[in-house]
Amino acid sequence: MAKGDPGGTTRSRRAAPRSKKGAAGDPELVQLLTPEGERIDSATGPDGTEYRVDFTDEEYRGLYRDLVLVRKLDAEATALQRQGELGLWASLLGQEAAQVGSGRALRAHDMAFPTYREHGVLYCRGIDPIMPLGLFRGVDQGGWDPNEFKFNMYTIVIGAQTLHATGYAMGITMDGKVGTDxxxxxxxxxxxGATSQGDVNEAFVWASVFNAPLVFFCQNNQYAISEPLERQTRVPLYQRAAGFGFPGVRVDGNDVLASYAVTRTALDNARHGQGPSLIEAYTYRMGAHTTSDDPTRYRIASEVESWQAKDPILRVRAFLEKQQIADATFFAEVDEQARRESVHLRERVLSMPNPEPVTMFDHVYPNGSPLLDEQRAQFNRYMESFEGSAH
Incomplete structure (x- = not known):
């Protein structure tokens, strides 16, 4: 588990500072680890902010372990859905670095507001990976305590969580919890895709006007379900922030080090009273939008292959190998741990009870309601009509 802060110390093993300008055809973004596993000393954002990280060897290995475990658990959930054990699953395949990097950048008292795909951030917040599977199996509503883990419940309504986060952040200011380390x-x-939603733009307005201590973290995975990025915007997404009066930065979302550095800086700026900011994590959804989606209908194989060369896990492994931070024994141990945890996750999902359909009425209102009682009775009569019939 990575715990180091930007500006820490470690042995010198990095390449010289490199311009933020990407290779030909690539977007301009903050990058600290190339797809080939070459370490970059520092990178500069559009406003001149310099980003860097220095982790211990153990922390570098911890980040790699996080990435591998998160991907393996996500793959197991996808398999469970395909086998009929989950109703739906939204995979994070390809977005592990953006989530692990930003998740590890959060301090213990920071609050996160996810969509329905932030399994990597959830993992970094110490939440049992079984929790979201209960939600997608229909057994419960997720089950974790947002206050205990500082991680709100998954939000299915696109963009709604940005308004929740804005209100929460405004409350942080009103409670006097900004302005210090x-x-x-x-x-x-x-x-x-959510950037086209009114909720997100309203959140930008309110956060800006009230100088809320909030980081908007957009995982630009290139597709809003089946609609490509060019159907969402004519300018880079991070540049939208300027129109609302706060800074924006684009980071290589497949680079766990840069994702950490940029997020930690943005969060620290927010907690010191410098207001909101927008991070565009430029990444790629390697799989389907959800398990109900068929991405082969709207994107070509060569595009996927080009992004596979930028795989967030392979680049960290290449870095660890080149710098002799980890050996074959370590990688095998991580793979075995991931296998064990995925098997354990599967066993726990299969042991979950199948809730009675009528229980969906149990927790709608804390004290019930006459209308709800009537609906429950109607539903019970409907279910009873099937008794004794062949299924």
Whole structure:
């Protein structure tokens, strides 16, 4: 588990500072680890902010372990859905670095507001991976305590969580919890498609006007379900922030080090009273939008292959190998741990009870309601009509 802060110390093993300008055809973004596993000393954002990280060897290995475990657990959930054990699953395949990097950048008292795909951030917040599977199996509503883990419940309504996060962040300011190193901040996760939603733009307005200590973290995975990025915007998404009066930065979302550095800086700026900011994590959804989606209908194989060369896990492994931070024994141990945890996750999902359909009425209102009682009775009569019939 990575715990180091930007500006820490470690052995010198990095390449010289590199311009933020990407290779030909690539967007301009903050990058600290190339797809080939070459370490970059520092990178500069559009406003001149310099980003860097220095982790211990153990922390570098911890980040790699996080990435592998998160991907393996996500793959197991996808398999469970395909086998009829989950109703739906939204995979994070390809977006592990953006989520692990930003998740590890959060301080213990910061609050996160996810969509329905932030399994990596959930993992980094110490929440049992079984929790979201209960939600997608229909057994419960997720089950974790947002106050205990500082991680709100999954939000299915696209973009709604940005308004929740804005209100929460405004409350942080009203409680006087900004302006110091111990101040609090919030972060709101959403995708590139959500930027077309009114809720997100309203959240930008309110956060800006009230100088809320909030980081908007957009995982630009290039597709809003089946609609490509060019159907969402004519300018880079991070540049939208300027129109609302706060800074924006684009980071290589497949680079866990840069994702950490940019998020930690943005959160620290927010907690010190410098207001909101927008991070565009430029990444790629390697799989389907959800398990109900068929991405082969709207994108070509060569595009996927080009992004596979930028795989967030392979680049960290290449870095660890080149710098002799990890050996074959370590990688095998991580793979075995991931296998064990995925098997354990599967066993726990299969042991979950199948709730009676009528229980969906149990927790709608804390004290019930006459209308709800009537609906429950109607539903019970409907279910009883099937008794004794062949299914």
């Amino acid at each position: 111990d101040g609090e901040a919030a972060i709101a996760y959403f995708g590139d």
